[in-house]
Amino acid sequence: MSLPLLADLPDTLQPLVGRNEQSLRAAVAAAENLSIDHWTTERWSHFARVAAASEFVLEQSLRDPAMLLGLVAAGELDRPFARGELCGQVAAAALAANTEDELARNLRRQRTRQQVRIIWRDLTRQADLVQTCRDLSDLADASIDEAYKWLYPRLCEQFGTPTGHRSGEPQHMVVLGMGKLGAVELNLSSDIDLIFAYPEGGETQGVKRSLDNQEFFTRLGQRLIKALDPITVDGFVFRVDMRLRPYGSAGALVLSFNALEQYYQDQGRDWERYAMIKARVVAGDQVAGAQLQDMLRPFVYRRYLDFSAIEALRTMKQLIQQEVRRKGMADNIKLGAGGIREVEFIAQAFQLIHGGRDLSLQQRPLLKVLATLEGQGYLPPAVITEMREGYEFLRYTEHAIQAIADRQTQMLPEDELNRARIAFMMGFKDWGSFHEQLMHWRGRIDWHFRQVIADPDEDEGEDGEVVVGGEWLPLWEEAQDEEAACRQLSDAGFADAAKALKQLAGLRASPQLRAMQRLGRERLDAFIPRLLAQAVEHDDPDLVLERVLPLVEAVARRSAYLVLLTENPGALRRLLTLCAASPWIAEQITRFPLLLDELLNEGRLFSPPLAPELAAELRERLTRIPEDDLEQQMEALRHFKLAHSLRVAASEIAGSLPLMKVSDYLTWLAEAILDQVLALAWRQSVARHGQPKRSDGSLCDPGFIIVGYGKVGGIELGHGSDLDLVFIHDGDPQAETDGAKPIDSAQFFTRLGQRIIHLLTTQTNSGQLYDVDMRLRPSGASGLLVSSLGAFERYQQNEAWTWEHQALVRARVLVGCKQVGAAFEDVRARILGQPRDLPKLQAEVSEMRAKMRDNLGTKATAAGTAANAFDPGVPFDIKQDAGGIVDIEFMVQYAALAWSHTHPALLRYTDNIRILEGLEEVGLMPASDAVLLREVYKAFRSAAHRQALQKQAGVIDAGQFANERRDVRRIWAELGLS
Structure with missing residues (x-):
């Protein structure tokens, strides 16, 4: 806070100036070998102000003037x-x-x-x-x-x-x-x-x-x-x-x-x-x-979110308030309402709740904690600014009170002299103007304190306290008969009251609840009425209850999560909304209750960060973890992925994130994670074996890339997508690493690849990061896990099938060495840009597509090619059936292979939408067809996303998209594919 300069001494303190100067001169004269004749006007001015304000400084200076003059002589008062x-x-x-x-x-x-x-x-x-x-x-x-x-x-x-x-x-x-x-x-x-x-x-x-x-x-x-x-x-x-x-x-x-x-x-x-x-x-x-x-x-610091801390802090505050009232300490700027302690409670509430997971909160100085709360988005900047400025004002006031007589007190003085001293030290012309500013800050701090610490059952109206959801407590506690309970549920909007009552009874009788301790059961009893009160506000309370009760049962033994939802009605509201909209989200939160943390901040939940912020946030999280703590690093990576995946899904459901952006965010998330996984694996491998070398003798750092194929390569990741990856290096396979336990580079990079897969796929308490599919590497499952760039190019030139070149159309470097990445792009361009025999290419692409339809398409409609393929009520596989997603992907891949020799710009992008735009720009596809394919492709993918969020297979009624599918098949035939 920026305090005003010390004002002129008020009238009340003026008489002290001359008296204090005379007293100091007398004390110096009574001592041996001391003199203050050399003091400047500024030094006397400072003495006058300090001595008038602080009896302690005056008393010690008079008692031991040599001490004061020693400080002056050493310049220690001025620096x-x-x-x-x-x-x-x-x-x-x-x-x-x-x-x-x-x-x-x-x-x-x-x-x-x-x-x-x-x-x-x-x-x-x-x-x-x-x-x-x-x-x-x-x-x-x-x-x-x-x-x-x-x-x-x-x-x-x-x-x-x-x-x-x-x-x-x-x-x-x-x-x-x-x-x-x-x-x-x-x-x-x-x-x-x-x-x-x-x-x-x-x-x-x-x-x-x-x-x-x-x-x-x-x-x-x-x-x-x-x-x-x-x-x-x-x-x-x-x-x-x-x-x-x-x-x-x-x-x-x-x-x-x-x-x-x-x-x-x-x-x-x-x-x-x-x-x-x-x-x-x-x-x-x-x-x-x-x-x-x-x-x-x-x-x-508990590893889980610990909202029970708020209960404890609230209890402590109530005890303090009782003591304040009992002892008449309303004027105590530490313990009274809006005092220093309330700012400390706010900061420490967040530390106790989140500090086990967010290591940046594990620090001591309050001002630094406030800065972290702002930087990490726990509280808005405007709130932090008010709390910081108010806290600093109170602390300066505390120092002013204590500077008077070196007494341990935070009580505002009652006498006129000391009030004048306080106002003067704080830079105000009089007590009234100081006290007005003090009460302003105490009021703001108390308001913020109530927002964080206040009991959610407190009603600010004149009716006193009410218990949220209290009308449902008798039903939960079985204090009414079954008929009355069913009637209450029906009247509130439940379609199947008997089923809902049975579900609640099943929860009560579950082993998890029977094993709960008393405190946990009390928390559950406080939570269930709130759950029911909010569930009936939804259009389908039956569905809400069905999807949320498994979560309640899962966290019953860790009742701090129940406190989180009890303490945060907004978080409970968002939980019910998301669970009602998506069983996939309900299942994710039930499996990983730590995701409940993401529901606390509505702004953050529905605003996932852009790629640079994602990468920076993950880097920052991992830098707070010791390098040798692999377990915690793996947990941090998994929690990061779970949290941001939920934010993307929530944004998609809320309509704030369209399909293309959903895929962008999920792909950026995968890239940020792969970047850190590669860095972790590289550090561990180099620590054990040293760095591998290139053929020119230079050290690889890392001389390795992770190439993404399929959805991640095409920037089209969906919820729960796996990763199709290929690993490539440019080390000398014959050269050894430079460490204490050297191995040849080929073996080093193989172990590096294995380490990466281990970090990605190992199941921990927070699940695995991704399923990884490595079958698109040279020679597939029988090939080397990691290829040198030269071997990769030779394979693609001499041995790869056409379908492997199709896959290469969607391949791009995700993370790793920029030098090797650029070399890979050159190889990709040479392979894909070679001239091809179009009839042969059409036949090979058609043959591969036919095999896929036979194996993966809907049998009842011959993969969408039979006469009944468009009949309502018949299933249509959005991805595999004729006229679906894969047909569009194959057409794009065929076009890139067929024409990139003469139009290399088609190889610039790996996603289907922009390749289609490129085909339109160079005149290889009519604009109407290119636009149609793009829109149909997006519509199909949106439908597939919706199915995934509903935990349903990518199969819909064949009556949907009938005209669109006919157009896709028409364009398929016009490209010469069969």
């Missing part, structure tokens, strides 16, 4: 610290101590010095909010760590070195900073929430009477707290709060990693997950600390 500079000063103070009392004194004096510097720079706006919070957090980190480093060797000397039973290695403590310290967001008078841990059990070594490791680290923790927390004549370093540890104040001060993991796994509560989001290793053993955080991450 930010370099990285590590603050830590170095704290370390020097700790190192100078010879006793624990000296350690405590030195750290306290260092804290006072840094606090004066930080407040000065904050109030003169030489440091922004982030820098102020970082300085305060760095001060805490350094104080804790340097005290630990000072104490640890001395306790080892006294009690022996703690040693692990299992590892036999010396043990160090890990200090986790929680809350604002963990997030590097400390305020001017924060306490610090800490948790102490050590890696493993054992006992101390090197002394006669050894101690258990826990006893050793408990004593160390007690002394560490003593070094930081107690208030002495020198003040304090930081107030230490240990209540966030397991079992709170009643629990052990220090626990082993195993004990911590066991506690959080068995007894960890929702608020502890919330707290652990910001946990950071602030002192002690950083390496062991990273291992501890890896152990605890599954407790914080």
Whole structure:
């Protein structure tokens, strides 16, 4: 946020200026060898403003003027610290101590010095909010760590070195900073929430009477707290709060990693997950600390969508609100309505819900989380802007309140003097104008908070709270007889009430429901009435119920998904709409409930990204996963494919994406995935064997392409399409790779191809990526999995059948080496552009088409060629029967083979629509026929897509498209095909 410059001192503060200057001059005069005669007008101006606002800075300056003058002389009030500079000063103070009392004194004096510097720079706006919070957090980190480093060797000397039973290695403590310290967001008078841990059990070594490791680290923790927390004549370093540890104040001060993991796994509560989001290793053993955080991450971030987090946050907020009301804390800018805590709750709700799957949300600083929520599309930019600006305003206000007297409070002052100070520090002319702006931001934050955290059962009308779908609760709980239940269902619009009631009874009696725990059953009981209330809003509630209940049964044991739909009525509405429209979508979501996440954002659901955004999004997702975590990479690829496939299908159903765009998106999706799969397979293969070489001795990088045939080659992928692929390389088959375990290039590329197929086809919890068909490679299933470019060309020239050249018409490079890709395009052009004997070509294309009709066409109509082929009620196979899709494809392929020798432009594209346009442009096909074939082809493919979304075979009534099919057969015959 951009704060106004400090205004002139208000009248209330003017009398303090002269008094404070006189007091400082007197304190300097009373000390030896100090002078402020050299101070500039600007320095006095800064002092006047800071001292008038902050009693703490004034008091410390008068108490120890040498400290203030030292800061001035070093220029530390006028510049930010370099990285590590603050830590170095704290370390020097700790190192100078010879006793624990000296350690405590030195750290306290260092804290006072840094606090004066930080407040000065904050109030003169030489440091922004982030820098102020970082300085305060760095001060805490350094104080804790340097005290630990000072104490640890001395306790080892006294009690022996703690040693692990299992590892036999010396043990160090890990200090986790929680809350604002963990997030590097400390305020001017924060306490610090800490948790102490050590890696493993054992006992101390090197002394006669050894101690258990826990006893050793408990004593160390007690002394560490003593070094930081107690208030002495020198003040304090930081107030230490240990209540966030397991079992709170009643629990052990220090626990082993195993004990911590066991506690959080068995007894960890929702608020502890919330707290652990910001946990950071602030002192002690950083390496062991990273291992501890890896152990605890599954407790914080669940791999599934966890909307139960909202329930927990809502409960926490209600408890806070009760406390606020009880203690009269409405003016608390942290805990009150529209306060700092509400912004934190909003951010952490999204982190807890989505952070297990979206690793970009696994970060601590709130402002960075807000930026991620905007960048990843969780919240609109306008909402994020308001929350960020409101949060910054509140945090600056918090610092202003605490700067006055270095007190840990977020309460707005009631006295006129301190109100004037707050308004002045915040850049306002008076309290009224400041307070008006403050209430504006609190109102906006509270409004946004309610949108995210509010209970969906809350009705904002005057009638108080109502339960959505409450009229259906007695029916679900069997609190009424069967006749009354059927009557209620019938009155609400169910055509077969008895069947619907039976389906609900079947769900109640299912093994999954009987095995549910109490919390899960409560969530189900809250959800079913909502489901019924929304189902009856549809034209066919029977169909909705039939398709959605299998999903409910599938997720019953993972009731967080039920919470997702309960908490998000819009997501439930979209689920029912999509399931009613497509059993294929209903089945996909039932098999992979993680797709429910996609229903949360309506704008994103019906707006799939373009090719560059698709590729960039997938790259970003995979870069967040460690390179050696293959399992998580495979899951990320599969979830990405499932999610975007659903978005395309939803857009098609909604009518926002026409057929051609559907195929475009599905093809772009396949290309983005293949690009990353090739990169993964290449990295793994090179790591094992090194890089292969070309015949000129240069390294392949990767010297490999994936060629797409069929639908993916023709940019015509549909829902559930497999991929027809061919792998080609330009390595020297005889040369060996340059790694520690060298193999010849031919073997390397074969293994690379096998690795790619493995990554694409392996079944995981999220299914497989694609079915892959490699039979279009040279020599088909009996041929090499990967061909060199030279071998591919020789095969196509000397051995390939005409139907293989037909397939080559639709072949294009999907991903891989651009150099090899360009060479492949040259080979393709030479093969397809050679002159051909047209009668022979017509005969071979016709013969192949006849075989396909015989094997794959409708028997009852002789594949659409019999006299009854156009009769209503007779089946017509959209793809295989005469006059269908394959006839049009064969005509396009025949034309490309027949005439590309004289019209090479026909080879520019691989999709049927643009090849037909090319035939029209060069005059090889009448415009009327070319237009007709394009429109019929699109109509057939649209019908096939609709069938697929309905989980039906590509067979329709022969009465449909009768005239179109006759035209296709006419053009077929006019091309000389039989």
